[in-house]
Amino acid sequence: xxxxxxxxxxxxxxxxxxxxxxxxxxxxxxxxxxxxxxxxxxxxxxxxxxxxxxxxxxxxxxxxxxxxxxxxxxxxxxxxxxxxxxxxxxxxxxxxxxxxxxxxxxxxxxxxxxxxxxxxxxxxxxxxxxxxxxxxxxxxxxxxxxxxxxxxxxxxxxxxxxxxxxxxxxxxxxxxxxxxxxxxxxxxxxxxxxxxxxxxxxxxxxxxxxxxxxxxxxxxxxxxxxxxxxxxxxxxxxxxxxxxxxxxxxxxxxxxxxxxxxxxxxxxxxxxxxxxxxxxxxxxxxx
Amino acid sequence: xxxxxxxxxxxxxxxxxxxxxxxxxxxxxxxxxxxxxxxxxxxxxxxxxxxxxxxxxxxxxxxxxxxxxxxxxxxxxxxxxxxxxxxxxxxxxxxxxxxxxxxxxxxxxxxxxxxxxxxxxxxxxxxxxxxxxxxxxxxxxxxxxxxxxxxxxxxxxxxxxxxxxxxxxxxxxxxxxxxxxxxxxxxxxxxxxxxxxxxxxxxxxxxxxxxxxxxxxxxxxxxxxxxxxxxxxxxxxxxxxxxxxxxxxxxxxxxxxxxxxxxxxxxxxxxxxxxxxxxxxxxxxxxxxxxxxxxxxxxxxxxxxxxxxxxxxxxxxxxxxxxxxxxxxxxxxxxxxxxxxxxxxxxxxxxxxxxxxxxxxxxxxxxxxxxxxxxxxxxxxxxxxxxxxxxxxxxxxxxxxxxxx
Numbered sequence: 001x002x003x004x005x006x007x008x009x010x011x012x013x014x015x016x017x018x019x020x021x022x023x024x025x026x027x028x029x030x031x032x033x034x035x036x037x038x039x040x041x042x043x044x045x046x047x048x049x050x051x052x053x054x055x056x057x058x059x060x061x062x063x064x065x066x067x068x069x070x071x072x073x074x075x076x077x078x079x080x081x082x083x084x085x086x087x088x089x090x091x092x093x094x095x096x097x098x099x100x101x102x103x104x105x106x107x108x109x110x111x112x113x114x115x116x117x118x119x120x121x122x123x124x125x126x127x128x129x130x131x132x133x134x135x136x137x138x139x140x141x142x143x144x145x146x147x148x149x150x151x152x153x154x155x156x157x158x159x160x161x162x163x164x165x166x167x168x169x170x171x172x173x174x175x176x177x178x179x180x181x182x183x184x185x186x187x188x189x190x191x192x193x194x195x196x197x198x199x200x201x202x203x204x205x206x207x208x209x210x211x212x213x214x215x216x217x218x219x220x221x222x223x224x225x226x227x228x229x230x231x232x233x234x235x236x237x238x239x240x241x242x243x244x245x246x247x248x249x250x251x252x253x254x255x256x257x258x259x260x261x262x263x264x265x266x267x268x269x270x271x272x273x274x275x276x277x278x279x280x281x282x283x284x285x286x287x
Numbered sequence: 288x289x290x291x292x293x294x295x296x297x298x299x300x301x302x303x304x305x306x307x308x309x310x311x312x313x314x315x316x317x318x319x320x321x322x323x324x325x326x327x328x329x330x331x332x333x334x335x336x337x338x339x340x341x342x343x344x345x346x347x348x349x350x351x352x353x354x355x356x357x358x359x360x361x362x363x364x365x366x367x368x369x370x371x372x373x374x375x376x377x378x379x380x381x382x383x384x385x386x387x388x389x390x391x392x393x394x395x396x397x398x399x400x401x402x403x404x405x406x407x408x409x410x411x412x413x414x415x416x417x418x419x420x421x422x423x424x425x426x427x428x429x430x431x432x433x434x435x436x437x438x439x440x441x442x443x444x445x446x447x448x449x450x451x452x453x454x455x456x457x458x459x460x461x462x463x464x465x466x467x468x469x470x471x472x473x474x475x476x477x478x479x480x481x482x483x484x485x486x487x488x489x490x491x492x493x494x495x496x497x498x499x500x501x502x503x504x505x506x507x508x509x510x511x512x513x514x515x516x517x518x519x520x521x522x523x524x525x526x527x528x529x530x531x532x533x534x535x536x537x538x539x540x541x542x543x544x545x546x547x548x549x550x551x552x553x554x555x556x557x558x559x560x561x562x563x564x565x566x567x568x569x570x571x572x573x574x575x576x577x578x579x580x581x582x583x584x585x586x587x588x589x590x591x592x593x594x595x596x597x598x599x600x601x602x603x604x605x606x607x608x609x610x611x612x613x614x615x616x617x618x619x620x621x622x623x624x625x626x627x628x629x630x631x632x633x634x635x636x637x638x639x640x641x642x643x644x645x646x647x648x649x650x651x652x653x654x655x656x657x658x659x660x661x662x663x664x665x666x667x668x669x670x671x672x673x674x675x676x677x678x679x680x681x682x683x684x685x686x687x688x689x690x691x692x
Contacts, residue, residue, distance in 0.1 A: 065614045102614065102658045120614065126655055167622035168611075168674035168690050176689070189689065191622045 037246040047115050048247035057093040059084040060114035062102040067272035068120050068138075068237075071099060080118040082268045083137060083259075090255040106131070109240060115248060117240040132243045134253055136236035137265060142171040144228040145200060145215050146207040153228050155182075161206040162186040164196035171209035174233040194218060200225060211235075219277035229279040348378040357427040360391035360683045364635045366431075366645035367665065368396040368606055371419050372403060374652050381422050383650055386666055388426040390676060391683025395428050396482070396605050396645045400436035401466045402452065407440060411469055420477055431480040431524070431605065431645075434467055434510075435492075442494075454494025457502060460509050468513035475518045482561045482605060483510045486529035488544040490537040498539040500547035504556070507548075511556040525557030527605055528588075530564055530580045542577060542587055549595040559642070562588050563606040567617045571630035582607065582631055589640055604644040607631060611675075612662035625678040625690055632682065646679075 011018040034041040051057055061080055063071035069078040076097050088095030098114055106127060108114045120140075123133040146152040152161070155174075159182045165171040167189040175187045190196040193210040197218045200208045210218075212235075215227050239256070241249050259265040270276065367387055371380050387395060397419060404411045423430045436452045441459040443450060455463060471481060486492045487503040511523045525548070528541035541563075548554075566573070566582040575583040585604060592600060609627050610618040619627065628646065635644045647663050654661035654668040661667070665676040672680075674690045681688030 062614070064616070103656070106655075124655065166620065168625055168678070169621055172674070172689070187689075189622070191626065192620060 043244065045245050045247040047112070047242070047245045048251070051091070051093050051115070051248070055093045057088045057091065057095045058114045059088075059095060059097050060100055060105050060108045060117045060119065061097050062105060062119040063099050064102070065120055069118075079138070079268055079272045080120070082271070083265070084118050086259060086264060086268070087252060087255050090258065091251050106240070109242060112242075115241070115245070116252065120237045121240050122236065123238050127240070130243050132241050132245075132249050134239040134241070134249075134256055136238050137256060138237040138269065139231055139234050140212050140237060141231040141235040142169070142174055142209050142233040143212050143215050143231050144207050144209055145197060145219065145225050146228075147200060147203070148224055148226045150206065151226055152207040154230070155209075155232055158182065158185055158207060160184050162188060162204070164188045164190055164199045164205040164208040166190060166193040166196055166210060169193070169211070170233050170235065171211065175209055197222070197225065209233075213273065216273055216277060220274045225277075227277055227279055348376070350377040350381055352421065352425045355425055355427065356385075356388055358388050358391060358393040360393055361685050362391065362632055362636065362683050363393050364641075364643050365390075365392040365632055365679065365683050366394035366396065366603075366605075366643040367392050367649040368645045368647045369649045370398065370651050370660075372398045372400060372415070377418060377422075379652070380419060381425075382670060383666070384422050384426045384428060386670070386672070386676075387428060387649060390665070390680040392679075393427070393429060394431060394643055394645065395423060395649070396431045396433055397423070398433045398435070399470060400452070401434065401463060402436050402438035404470075405438040405466065407438075409465065409469075411466075411473075413473055416470075416473075420474060424477060429480075430478050431482060431603065432470065432474070432478050433482040433485060433527070433605070434470060435485045437463070437494075450494045451491075452494075453492050454496070455506070457505060460506050463506065464509035464513040467510040468517040471514045471521050472517035475521075479520060480522045480524055480559070480603075481514060482524040482527050483507055483557075485527050486563065488528045488531065488539045488541055492529075497536045498544065500539070500544050501551060503544075504548055504551040504553040507553055507556040522558040523556070524559045524561040524603060524605070525553065527561040527563060530584050532578065532580060541584075542591060545588060545591050549591065549597070554595060554597045554600070557600070559601045559603050560588070560592065561605040562602050563647075564588075564604055565607060565647075566609050566619075566627050566631070568619055570623075571627045571634055582627070583634070585641070589638075598640070602638075602641045604635065604641060606647040607644050608646045608648075608663050610659070610662045612658065615659070615662070618662065621674060622690075625675050628675060628679065629682050629691075632679075 033039065036042050037045070061069050061076060061084065063069040063076050063078070067078050069076065069080040076099060081097055084097060085095045098108070100108055102119065105117045105119055109117050109131070121133070144152055144155065152158060155178045158178070163175055163185060165175045165187060172187070172189060175185065179185045179187060188199065188205050190199065193214040196208040196210055197215070199205045201222060201224060209232055212231065219225050219227060239252060241252060256265070266276070369383060369387065371383060374380050374383070384395070399416050404413055404416060406412050420430060437455045437459070441462055442454045467481065467483065484492070484503065484506060488498045490496060490498055493499065507525050514521050514523050526545065528544055529538070530541050531538045532540060534540055534543070562585050564582050564585040565580065567580060569579075569581040571582045573579070573581040573583060575581070575586045577587060585602065589602060592598060609624040611621045611624045612618040631644055635641045646665060648660055650664050650666040650668065650670070651657060651660045652668060654664070664673070665679065666672055678688055678690035680686065681691055
């Protein structure tokens with residue numbers, strides 16, 4: 001006799017108990033559904049409630065990382081303060097930027113001193129229990145750069161070729177992993193990422209794997225080079241919010257998505273880092 | 288006088304539960320027996336179940352000392368500043384020190400704060416210190432002990448004045464010296480170098496009061512006497528001054544502070560000078576200049592010592608290093624960090640008056656707790672060895688490494 005038959009038999013023999021159990025389960029499920037965030041009996045997002053009443057919005061920023069955030073005599077400026085102000089604008093609240101040291105950011109978020117942190121953070125599993133991270137607003141990862149007349153779009157295409165990296169960087173460590181995957185990959189190490197890019201220009205290597213910010217700045221003035229469309233080793237900057245603030249999370253993520261879709265985010269980043277250099281695919285399409 | 292005995296039966300001195308049980312009516316006693324026979328087997332089964340569940344709980348990692356190790360290195364001047372005082376788990380202490388040995392550093396500087404061991408009235412609990420020293424010895428490492436901080440009872444009460452753990456007034460210098468003596472006595476023959484206090488030219492290290500070389504000289508004098516009374520062979524390291532150009536209520540130039548110490552005759556109260564020297568964005572060979580904070584600032588310290596006739600006293604660089612934090616304007620790229628660090632070892636090896644250079648820091652217990660220190664570390668909190676660790680290891684042990692310039 002199968003286990004299911006046993007259950008059926010028990011249910012036929014104890015109809016009242018069966019009905020009572022079913023009712024109990026249904027009640028528990030209903031209670032669970034009604035107490036979910038956003039439901040009538042669910043928790044209240046007090047931060048969002050306060051923002052709606054006071055029309056205020058507090059953002060924690062560490063202004064030690066220009067051009068992402070910098071404290072000038074006049075104001076807090078940079079990519080992150082601009083993103084914070086735009087988010088506030090789109091949510092219909094007035095943004096106040098609170099500056100603090102990097103090590104105090106999570107404490108300020110935990111204690112409610114700020115509503116979110118915008119400070120070049122990477123998602124950290126240590127805080128996952130109470131922190132929600134947004135989708136990335138910038139990727140500072142390692143990207144392949146090659147000559148426009150001999151483009152290299154991905155690491156797999158470098159088998160038997162020469163790659164330049166900045167010594168001991170994340171690109172160097174990624175290259176070492178790829179050395180184990182490819183038959184032959186010759187890695188040349190340079191002290192600075194700019195030196196690696198010069199080596200590409202001179203034809204001493206086939207490509208360089210450098211951080212996206214250095215690549216962006218260098219390629220602006222060196223049109224003979226192109227960058228790959230995809231990051232080889234991503235390093236994504238995200239916004240941190242308290243997990244309990246589900247309405248704020250929804251609003252911030254919706255605003256961020258809108259800013260990405262309508263080009264506002266790119267415009268902010270371009271204002272501070274210069275225009276994004278065209279990728280190999282874009283070059284091909286335009287030619 | 289005999290106590291009144293209402294039952295008139297004081298011949299058998301029975302008392303407590305047994306007497307009460309005997310006094311119970313027979314019906315109650317049989318009820319108890321019935322209850323016991325009914326519930327005791329159930330209780331026994333529950334006990335067995337609890338024991339079974341406990342046995343499923345993961346056991347704490349068992350830490351045993353392996354056979355004694357020795358450090359293999361071509362560069363005995365390499366040293367690291369560990370941070371094991373705040374490390375709770377013993378296996379992490381052991382793992383950290385094993386990695387230090389494997390890297391080829393024969394010496395560590397470790398912090399032993401007074402309030403961490405103090406139990407008041409001259410009593411100390413050395414459990415954690417013993418653990419660190421035991422594991423360091425097992426790995427074949429020499430320990431330079433940095434002593435500092437102040438227990439609550441030696442500071443003013445909070446309602447009178449809010450202070451920090453570095454607030455020490457002259458009234459309690461003798462108590463600190465007593466702790467120094469007790470530490471030296473306990474680890475006699477095992478720890479032969481002690482640093483007295485940390486960066487006394489910073490207000491931060493004096494509980495917010497202005498830096499005072501005269502007070503530090505007095506602290507050094509009392510500590511020196513207590514240390515040598517406990518062990519005549521111990522070496523007292525003075526100074527450990529922070530490299531700074533600032534001259535204000537919050538900091539005093541390390542050069543000016545040291546000059547004043549010599550004027551006060553403090554040379555008599557240290558056997559070696561501990562020096563902190565950081566490169567910040569400059570390479571290790573950047574020339575010394577009183578108006579610049581760089582690695583070779585230690586040469587200016589040395590000049591002061593020579594000028595005061597103290598050329599025979601050695602220097603131990605107990606803090607140094609470069610950070611590769613991308614968010615800090617005083618940091619360098621990872622490759623520069625490696626090149627400058629290895630150059631610093633070369634320079635120290637060439638200076639007959641300098642014994643070692645201790646890299647700040649080897650590893651901190653939680654990287655997320657202090658970003659600045661995390662980017663100075665050679666190993667991350669989860670024991671991932673950074674490229675700079677591998678480069679120093681290859682340099683120390685004569686190995687090939689992709690990170691060697």
